[in-house]
Amino acid sequence: MNAMHHRSIVRALATLVVYLGGDYAARAELVSLDAALGTPVMLAGEKQKAYLRVALTGADLGDASKRAPVNVAFVLDKSGSMQGEKMERAKDATRMAIEKLRDIDIVSIVAYDSTVQVLVPATKLTDRAMVSNAINRLTADNSTALFAGVSKGSAELRKFFDRNRVNRIILLSDGMANVGPSSPGELGDLGMSLGREGIAVTTIGLGLDYNEDLMTKLAMKSDGNHMFAENAVDLDKVFAREFGDVLSVVAQNVKVTINCAEGVRPIRVLGREADVAGRSVSVAMNQLYGSQAKYVILEVEVPGGAKGSQTAVATADVSYLNMRTNAPENVRRVATASFTDSPAIVEASAKKDVMAAAVYQIGVERNIMAMRLRDEGKIDEAARVLTSNVNFLNENFDKYGDVNLKSYSDSNNTAASNLDSSLWNLQRKKMREEQHEIVTQQSFRSRSGTSR
Amino acid sequence: MRPKLVIVYLLIVIAPLAAVGWLGAALARNEQTMVAVRFREVLTGKLNDTASNVAGLIEQRERELMTVSNLSALSPADLRERARASGIVRQYFVLDQEGDLVYPSPSGELMASEVEFLRRTESIWSNGEIPGPNAESQQASRAVQSETRTKGWHVGFWGSGVSLVFWWRDERGAVVGAELNEARLISDIVGILPETTTPEYTGRMSRSRQDDCTTLVDPKDAVVYKWGAYSPNAKETPRADVALFPPLQAWSLKYYSPAAPYGQGMIFSVILGFTAFGVALVVLALYFYRENTRAIRDALQRVSFVNQVSHELKTPLTNIRMYAEMLDGDLGEADTDTRRRLGVIVSESQRLSRLINNVLTFGRNQRKLLTLHRTPGIIDEALRSIISTFDAPLNARGVTVDLVTGAGQEANFDRDALEQIMGNLLSNAEKYAPNSGRLEITSHQNGDTVTITVSDQGPGIAGNLRERIFEPFYRVSNKLTDGVAGAGIGLTIARHLARLHGGNLTLEPSPRGARFKVTLRATMRRSGGTP
Numbered sequence: 001m002n003a004m005h006h007r008s009i010v011r012a013l014a015t016l017v018v019y020l021g022g023d024y025a026a027r028a029e030l031v032s033l034d035a036a037l038g039t040p041v042m043l044a045g046e047k048q049k050a051y052l053r054v055a056l057t058g059a060d061l062g063d064a065s066k067r068a069p070v071n072v073a074f075v076l077d078k079s080g081s082m083q084g085e086k087m088e089r090a091k092d093a094t095r096m097a098i099e100k101l102r103d104i105d106i107v108s109i110v111a112y113d114s115t116v117q118v119l120v121p122a123t124k125l126t127d128r129a130m131v132s133n134a135i136n137r138l139t140a141d142n143s144t145a146l147f148a149g150v151s152k153g154s155a156e157l158r159k160f161f162d163r164n165r166v167n168r169i170i171l172l173s174d175g176m177a178n179v180g181p182s183s184p185g186e187l188g189d190l191g192m193s194l195g196r197e198g199i200a201v202t203t204i205g206l207g208l209d210y211n212e213d214l215m216t217k218l219a220m221k222s223d224g225n226h227m228f229a230e231n232a233v234d235l236d237k238v239f240a241r242e243f244g245d246v247l248s249v250v251a252q253n254v255k256v257t258i259n260c261a262e263g264v265r266p267i268r269v270l271g272r273e274a275d276v277a278g279r280s281v282s283v284a285m286n287q288l289y290g291s292q293a294k295y296v297i298l299e300v301e302v303p304g305g306a307k308g309s310q311t312a313v314a315t316a317d318v319s320y321l322n323m324r325t326n327a328p329e330n331v332r333r334v335a336t337a338s339f340t341d342s343p344a345i346v347e348a349s350a351k352k353d354v355m356a357a358a359v360y361q362i363g364v365e366r367n368i369m370a371m372r373l374r375d376e377g378k379i380d381e382a383a384r385v386l387t388s389n390v391n392f393l394n395e396n397f398d399k400y401g402d403v404n405l406k407s408y409s410d411s412n413n414t415a416a417s418n419l420d421s422s423l424w425n426l427q428r429k430k431m432r433e434e435q436h437e438i439v440t441q442q443s444f445r446s447r448s449g450t451s452r
Numbered sequence: 453m454r455p456k457l458v459i460v461y462l463l464i465v466i467a468p469l470a471a472v473g474w475l476g477a478a479l480a481r482n483e484q485t486m487v488a489v490r491f492r493e494v495l496t497g498k499l500n501d502t503a504s505n506v507a508g509l510i511e512q513r514e515r516e517l518m519t520v521s522n523l524s525a526l527s528p529a530d531l532r533e534r535a536r537a538s539g540i541v542r543q544y545f546v547l548d549q550e551g552d553l554v555y556p557s558p559s560g561e562l563m564a565s566e567v568e569f570l571r572r573t574e575s576i577w578s579n580g581e582i583p584g585p586n587a588e589s590q591q592a593s594r595a596v597q598s599e600t601r602t603k604g605w606h607v608g609f610w611g612s613g614v615s616l617v618f619w620w621r622d623e624r625g626a627v628v629g630a631e632l633n634e635a636r637l638i639s640d641i642v643g644i645l646p647e648t649t650t651p652e653y654t655g656r657m658s659r660s661r662q663d664d665c666t667t668l669v670d671p672k673d674a675v676v677y678k679w680g681a682y683s684p685n686a687k688e689t690p691r692a693d694v695a696l697f698p699p700l701q702a703w704s705l706k707y708y709s710p711a712a713p714y715g716q717g718m719i720f721s722v723i724l725g726f727t728a729f730g731v732a733l734v735v736l737a738l739y740f741y742r743e744n745t746r747a748i749r750d751a752l753q754r755v756s757f758v759n760q761v762s763h764e765l766k767t768p769l770t771n772i773r774m775y776a777e778m779l780d781g782d783l784g785e786a787d788t789d790t791r792r793r794l795g796v797i798v799s800e801s802q803r804l805s806r807l808i809n810n811v812l813t814f815g816r817n818q819r820k821l822l823t824l825h826r827t828p829g830i831i832d833e834a835l836r837s838i839i840s841t842f843d844a845p846l847n848a849r850g851v852t853v854d855l856v857t858g859a860g861q862e863a864n865f866d867r868d869a870l871e872q873i874m875g876n877l878l879s880n881a882e883k884y885a886p887n888s889g890r891l892e893i894t895s896h897q898n899g900d901t902v903t904i905t906v907s908d909q910g911p912g913i914a915g916n917l918r919e920r921i922f923e924p925f926y927r928v929s930n931k932l933t934d935g936v937a938g939a940g941i942g943l944t945i946a947r948h949l950a951r952l953h954g955g956n957l958t959l960e961p962s963p964r965g966a967r968f969k970v971t972l973r974a975t976m977r978r979s980g981g982t983p
Contacts (some may be wrong), residue, residue, distance in 0.1 A: 115648035115665070115678050147635075148642050148677045155643030180642075180676050181635060183612075189635035197539035277532060278561040284536065 035316035044307035044339035060291035068323035073153035082140035089232035108156035112149030113142035146177035191221030200224035223286035248290035270361035271439035356402035386416035495692035524626035605699030664709035671702035831859035850887035859897035863974035876942035885910025
């Protein structure tokens with residue numbers, strides 16, 4: 001009894017030493033959290049709206065050997081439209097992506113047309129020749145059972161499911177889903193379920209015939225990436241980007257909870273899906289990638305405080321699974337506001353990056369609205385919305401100096417001119433991709449700046 | 453004769469073939485329905501196995517859900533967090549003792565998704581479709597049934613979606629439940645269903661074995677999932693169809709395959725057997741036909757040979773008779789011994805000449821060349837002359853002719869035909885009724901009709917043979933006739949000639965011996981008439 005007591009004290013001390021030592025530094029670096037109002041100084045005595053940004057930044061992983069093991073399912077479209085170059089490029093891209101994986105990583109390959117074939121059941125990459133043979137055998141024909149493909153892909157993933165792995169389905173499709181559930185709603189429900197389980201679905205739309213609504217919804221709900229490859233030659237690049245993300249995951253199962261202070265009312269979360277219950281707002285993210293920021297922007301209503309006073313507006317709690325230590329961790333930040341009666345001070349103390357991020361998200365909302373109008377055939381109204389969005393983004397670019405706003409303004413301008421041309425189908429896919437990138441702060445976008 | 457024979461042969465072939473064909477078809481049809489039923493049973497069994505797997509998944513879901521202990525004790529925040537962390541559950545709910553919702557409470561602070569949930573499941577709460585914890589005490593009469601229900605499913609359809617709700621009693625006796633993420637459930641079902649195997653991947657497995665498919669069909673009749681390489685067209689009826697177990701009874705599994713994989717071998721073997729049988733019958737019929745025609749040809753050859761020989765015999769025989777009769781005339785009364793011998797020669801050559809005549813007449817009749825040469829004359833005179841030539845042989849056999857004439861008027865008739873008819877009758881009496889004493893011959897003339905009867909006192913002929921004796925080559929077989937020479941065509945020819953002459957030859961019933969009646973139509977010679 002005495003000896004056992006002794007031993008546990010030693011263990012506790014050792015843990016403490018480790019905690020205070022190297023690991024503490026690593027932990028501090030892994031995810032940095034920032035919670036701030038766009039207008040930290042507000043007018044006193046007046047109820048007003050403000051934007052709260054909760055930003056998470058993953059640390060740069062540096063050494064590739066430190067990265068988390070991966071469990072990835074390739075779900076490849078082999079319907080008739082994939083025949084020829086598309087199929088060959090997809091095979092090349094898949095081969096290339098697998099090259100980047102280590103032997104401890106798990107791969108499965110599922111191909112679907114009207115039915116589903118599991119080409120490679122979930123397996124460790126120790127037998128690369130078998131995987132490579134299976135890819136070589138792939139040929140295209142028939143129609144598109146996308147739902148079943150994703151279902152089978154997720155079934156393969158679950159065979160080796162582990163929260164400490166990066167669990168991901170990479171779905172490639174070049175056509176409309178026409179066998180099985182095929183509505184964005186149904187695929188979104190499936191995506192939500194998979195996302196909650198810890199499986200992200202990255203959707204890659206190839207060519208001009210896929211359903212971008214369905215593909216973005218599936219990616220959005222499961223917190224995966226969405227990419228549009230206009231040509232088969234782009235697939236290499238798209239897969240490379242995707243694997244750049246997959247191999248840089250630093251945290252998973254990220255839960256952001258924002259609890260507003262007494263009297264502060266949450267209005268809505270911009271862009272992302274969130275659960276709002278009373279003064280509590282929760283947003284879930286599947287993962288956080290290295291050296292990349294993700295954020296949640298919450299519009300709140302703040303009651304006016306007394307002049308000169310300072311008050312906590314909201315507390316942001318983030319819990320996540322550290323992929324380096326495989327341990328759950330929590331971080332907390334409190335966002336505060338102070339009050340003045342001078343509008344000039346309010347203006348001067350505004351945080352430009354937070355405001356720019358909010359504007360960016362509002363720009364997406366307007367872009368989505370224009371798209372809906374265009375879908376309803378109201379081309380003129382859509383054009384008006386896009387033009388006003390261009391002006392809105394430009395004005396705020398002048399104000400906050402974020403180049404992202406400028407480039408998105410240009411995108412909206414292009415969209416406005418393509419509304420009733422034959423380019424609309426292409427344009428719509430680009431718009432969806434961009435919306436998804438901005439709303440989820442898709443990593444390679446922020447890393448490579450405004451590449452498109 | 454020929455068409456009749458063809459019909460007979462066709463009957464020989466067709467009748468058994470039809471019978472066997474009908475039997476075979478009936479058998480095949482029977483067999484096919486039986487095989488189809490068995491096949492459907494097997495398929496249904498297979499689909500039921502798959503449905504059981506799905507039911508197993510549902511049961512597993514139920515168990516997973518019910519492992520959460522004291523769900524009703526959790527706070528709304530915890531319940532929300534629990535649902536948020538679950539890929540399976542869309543929304544939890546808790547009922548109070550009255551069966552009203554405590555969580556998500558319609559009057560509480562709700563998330564957008566909870567408002568949606570209440571809208572979707574409105575019918576459950578307004579109709580009390582899930583029994584509250586006190587349901588038994590409130591509805592004592594129905595308690596027996598509801599008491600045993602500690603869990604259950606509720607499947608609701610709203611808009612284009614389905615709401616799958618599972619409820620159970622937790623340890624505190626409260627009714628709690630969860631609405632499942634339907635897409636996820638379907639996805640999991642798809643996950644446990646078989647996939648389409650690649651022919652390359654499974655090695656030598658033949659492609660033909662994969663020529664079928666099974667589909668999972670949702671309540672709107674849309675295909676959710678399909679495995680197998682076959683693509684049925686939209687209107688094709690499945691070969692087997694099985695509904696999933698509750699709560700997914702609105703979903704079903706359907707099996708398709710392009711052609712009936714059964715019964716074809718059966719039909720093939722029936723057709724093969726049928727053909728073989730038909731060929732055998734045709735060969736048999738041809739064999740019989742050939743045998744028959746050969747027999748006929750042989751008979752014809754024989755007849756024509758006999759005809760030719762008879763022709764050749766006729767001339768020398770006539771000469772023999774003529775010279776024997778001339779010699780008889782030259783001899784005078786004195787040499788009785790020689791005359792007796794000469795008489796034998798004459799009567800025997802007469803007999804031979806009758807035989808030859810019979811043969812020739814028979815041959816002519818066969819070739820339809822028999823005609824009459826009527827000449828005017830008196831029947832009785834002709835009769836007397838004919839009988840006189842038989843006097844000697846009849847007397848030698850102990851038979852005496854007693855002629856009663858009654859046909860003395862002149863008539864038109866064929867003397868040779870009459871001679872042949874009477875010759876045959878008398879020769880029969882001589883041969884078959886020896887030592888019978890009186891042979892009574894009568895003639896009668898009534899207008900054109902002449903009737904002649906020949907009655908002997910011999911053993912007679914059995915009544916049942918009355919007609920058969922007139923058939924060619926038929927000879928009554930008994931003690932008496934055995935050892936008596938004869939061709940068996942005499943009566944046949946006699947009857948033919950009588951009929952040719954507009955009359956008939958019949959065997960009349962008689963108390964003793966045989967009584968033949970000959971009728972002839974002999975037109976009378978009238979004054980001023982032409983012959």
